[in-house]
Amino acid sequence: MLAYIVRRLLATIPVMGVVAIFVFSLLYIAPGDPAAVIAGDLATTDDIARIHAQLGLDEPFFLRFGHWLWGVLHGDLGTSIFTNLPVTQLIAQRLEPTVALTLTTLVVTIAFAVPLGIIAAWKAGTWIDRSVMVVAVLGFSLPSFVLAYVLILIFSVEFDLLPVQGYVSIRDGFVPFIEHLILPSIALGLIYGALVARITRASMLDVLSQDYIRTAQAKGLANNDVLIGHALKNAAVPIATVIGIGLALLISGVIVTETVFAIPGIGRLTVDAILRRDYPIIQGVILVFSAAYVLVNLAVDISYTLLDPRVRY
Amino acid sequence: MAVAPADIAAPVARRRWLRDAVRRHPTVIAGSLILLVMVGIAVLAPYLGTIDPLHVAPVKRLRFPSELYWFGTDAYGRDVYSRTLYGARVSLTVGLGVALFSTVIGLAIGLVTGFSRIADTIIMRVMDGLMSIPPVLLAIALMALTKASLGNVVLAITISEVPRVARLVRGVVLSLREQPFVEAAMAAGTGFFRTLWRHILPNTIAPVLVQATFICASAMITEAILSFIGAGTPPQIPSWGNIMAEGRSYFQIKPYLIIFPGIFLSLTVLAVNLVGDGLRDALDPRLARRM
Numbered sequence: 001m002l003a004y005i006v007r008r009l010l011a012t013i014p015v016m017g018v019v020a021i022f023v024f025s026l027l028y029i030a031p032g033d034p035a036a037v038i039a040g041d042l043a044t045t046d047d048i049a050r051i052h053a054q055l056g057l058d059e060p061f062f063l064r065f066g067h068w069l070w071g072v073l074h075g076d077l078g079t080s081i082f083t084n085l086p087v088t089q090l091i092a093q094r095l096e097p098t099v100a101l102t103l104t105t106l107v108v109t110i111a112f113a114v115p116l117g118i119i120a121a122w123k124a125g126t127w128i129d130r131s132v133m134v135v136a137v138l139g140f141s142l143p144s145f146v147l148a149y150v151l152i153l154i155f156s157v158e159f160d161l162l163p164v165q166g167y168v169s170i171r172d173g174f175v176p177f178i179e180h181l182i183l184p185s186i187a188l189g190l191i192y193g194a195l196v197a198r199i200t201r202a203s204m205l206d207v208l209s210q211d212y213i214r215t216a217q218a219k220g221l222a223n224n225d226v227l228i229g230h231a232l233k234n235a236a237v238p239i240a241t242v243i244g245i246g247l248a249l250l251i252s253g254v255i256v257t258e259t260v261f262a263i264p265g266i267g268r269l270t271v272d273a274i275l276r277r278d279y280p281i282i283q284g285v286i287l288v289f290s291a292a293y294v295l296v297n298l299a300v301d302i303s304y305t306l307l308d309p310r311v312r313y
Numbered sequence: 314m315a316v317a318p319a320d321i322a323a324p325v326a327r328r329r330w331l332r333d334a335v336r337r338h339p340t341v342i343a344g345s346l347i348l349l350v351m352v353g354i355a356v357l358a359p360y361l362g363t364i365d366p367l368h369v370a371p372v373k374r375l376r377f378p379s380e381l382y383w384f385g386t387d388a389y390g391r392d393v394y395s396r397t398l399y400g401a402r403v404s405l406t407v408g409l410g411v412a413l414f415s416t417v418i419g420l421a422i423g424l425v426t427g428f429s430r431i432a433d434t435i436i437m438r439v440m441d442g443l444m445s446i447p448p449v450l451l452a453i454a455l456m457a458l459t460k461a462s463l464g465n466v467v468l469a470i471t472i473s474e475v476p477r478v479a480r481l482v483r484g485v486v487l488s489l490r491e492q493p494f495v496e497a498a499m500a501a502g503t504g505f506f507r508t509l510w511r512h513i514l515p516n517t518i519a520p521v522l523v524q525a526t527f528i529c530a531s532a533m534i535t536e537a538i539l540s541f542i543g544a545g546t547p548p549q550i551p552s553w554g555n556i557m558a559e560g561r562s563y564f565q566i567k568p569y570l571i572i573f574p575g576i577f578l579s580l581t582v583l584a585v586n587l588v589g590d591g592l593r594d595a596l597d598p599r600l601a602r603r604m
C-alpha cells in the first residue's frame with residue numbers, strides 16, 4: 001500500500017512537470033512581444049521595458065525556466081505586475097473563501113446527488129427515476145452563472161431571504177457564513193451534482209442486477225440494508241472516481257461563481273488578473289488549481305482500497 | 314381518377330415513421346427541433362425583425378421589454394432582442410468549430426498514440442498534463458495572452474478539449490488492436506494505413522461522434538464564461554456571454570439583460586445535450602439501458 005502511494009506520488013511529478021512547462025511557456029506561445037500584450041494598448045515603451053525586466057524576458061528561455069521552477073519549488077510563484085506583491089501571498093490571502101465555497105459545495109452536492117442517484121436506480125423506469133434524470137440533464141445544460149442570477153433574483157431580490165452577494169468569514173459567525181454560501185453553492189454544485197447523480201445511478205443499476213443482490217433480498221434483508229450495505233458499497237468506486245474527476249467542473253465554476261456573488265476568493269483574483277493581464281498571477285493560479293486537482297484525484301485513487309477490499313496494490 | 318395504393322401508402326408510412334421516431338426518441342426529436350430553430354435564428358437573424366445589434370441609442374437606454382423592444386434595451390440603448398438573436402451565431406460557431414477541430418485533432422493523436430508506443434509515451438504524458446488543468450482555466454490562460462477574437466476563442470477551447478478526445482480514441486484503438494478481425498486483417502497482409510482506415514477508424518466514429526456533441530455543449534458554455542469574465546469574444550461582437558457581462562451591473566433592476574440571453578444559451582446547450590444523449594443511446598444500446 002505504502003509502495004503504491006509512493007509510486008502514485010512519483011507519477012504525479014511528470015504530470016505536474018508538463019503543467020509547469022506549459023504554464024511557463026504560455027508567455028512564449030503568444031504571438032508578438034508578451035510584455036507588450038501584458039502592458040496593453042496604452043502602454044509606453046518604459047512600461048514595456050519594465051515588464052520585460054520584471055519577467056526576465058531578455059534572458060534565454062531555459063535559464064528563465066530554471067529560475068522560475070526553482071522559485072516555484074521554494075513556494076515563490078513570482079510577483080504580481082499590478083500590485084507588486086508576491087503571488088503566493090495574494091493566493092494565500094484569497095484561499096479561505098474559495099476553500100469554504102468549494103468544500104460546502106462538495107459536501108452539499110454529494111449529500112444530495114448520491115442519494116438521488118441511488119433512489120433513481122432503485123426506482124428505475126418510474127417517474128422518480130425520470131424526474132431525477134431530467135433534473136440531471138437540465139443541470140448539465142444550465143450554465144452556473146445563469147442559474148446564479150436566477151437564484152439571486154428569486155431568493156434575494158424578490159423574497160429577501162438570503163444575501164445578494166459577498167462573503168462572511170466563519171470567524172465572524174457561523175450563520176452569516178452559511179447564509180452567504182447557500183446560493184453560490186447551489187449555483188456551483190448543480191452541474192457537478194448532475195454528473196455525480198448520473199454516475200451513481202448508472203453504477204447502482206449495474207450492481208443491482210447482480211445475483212448477490214437478489215440473494216440478499218431473498219434472505220429477507222430490508223431494502224435499506226440491501227441498498228447501502230450491499231449495493232452502494234460495490235458501486236462506490238466509480239462514484240468516488242467521478243467525484244474526483246468532476247472537481248475540474250467545480251474549479252472552473254468557482255471562477256464564475258465568485259464573480260457573480262462578489263466573493264473575494266482565488267476565482268475573483270483570477271478574473272481581476274485577466275482584466276489587468278497580470279500574468280504571474282494567472283500562472284500561479286493555474287499551478288495551484290492543477291496541483292489541487294492532481295492531489296485530490298490521487299487521494300481518490302488511494303481511497304479505492306478503503307472502498308473496495310478487492311482492490312489491492 | 315384512380316389513386317394507386319402506393320401513393321396513399323407512402324405518406325402513411327412516412328407519418329408512421331415520424332410517429333414511431335417521436336415515441337421512441339422524444340428527447341432527441343425535441344433537442345433536434347430546438348437546435349434547428351437556433352440554427353434558423355442564427356442564419357436568418359437579419360430577417361427576423363432585428364435592427365443593427367451594434368446601433369447605439371443613448372436616449373433609449375435601459376428600456377424594459379415592450380412591443381417596440383421585445384427584450385428591452387441595454388445600457389447603450391442597443392436592442393437586446395437583436396443582440397440576442399445575432400448572439401446565436403457566435404455560440405453555434407464556437408460550439409461547432411470546437412467540436413469539429415478538437416475531434417479531428419484528438420482523433421489523429423488518439424490513432425497515432427494507440428499504435429505507436431514511443432508516440433504514446435511522449436504525447437500521452439503531455440495530454441495527461443493538459444488534462445490536469447481544468448478546461449476553463451486553460452482556455453482563460455490562453456485567451457489572457459492573445460487578442461480577443463472569435464478565432465482565438467475557438468482555438469483556446471479546442472486546445473483544452475483535445476486531450477479528452479485523444480484519450481478516448483486511444484482507449485478505443487488499444488482495445489480494437491487486440492480484436493481478432495484486426496489481427497486477421499494484419500495477418501492477411503493488409504497494410505498498416507489500410508487497416509487503420511478500413512478497420513480501426515470506422516469503429517472510433519461512434520464514440521467520437523457522441524463525445525463531439527458533449528464538447529459542442531461544453532464549448533458553448535465555456536465561450537459564455539470567457540466572454541462573461543472579459544476574456545472571450547471581443548465586446549463589439551454580440552455574444553450571449555457578452556450581453557450578460559454587460560448586463561451584470563444592472564441585473565437587480567433590469568434582470569431581462571441576463572434572463573433572455575441566459576434562456577437562449579441554456580436552451581441551445583440543453584438541445585445539444587439531448588441530441589448527444591440520444592446519439593449515445595442509439596449507438597450504444599448497452600449504455601442506453603443504464604444511463
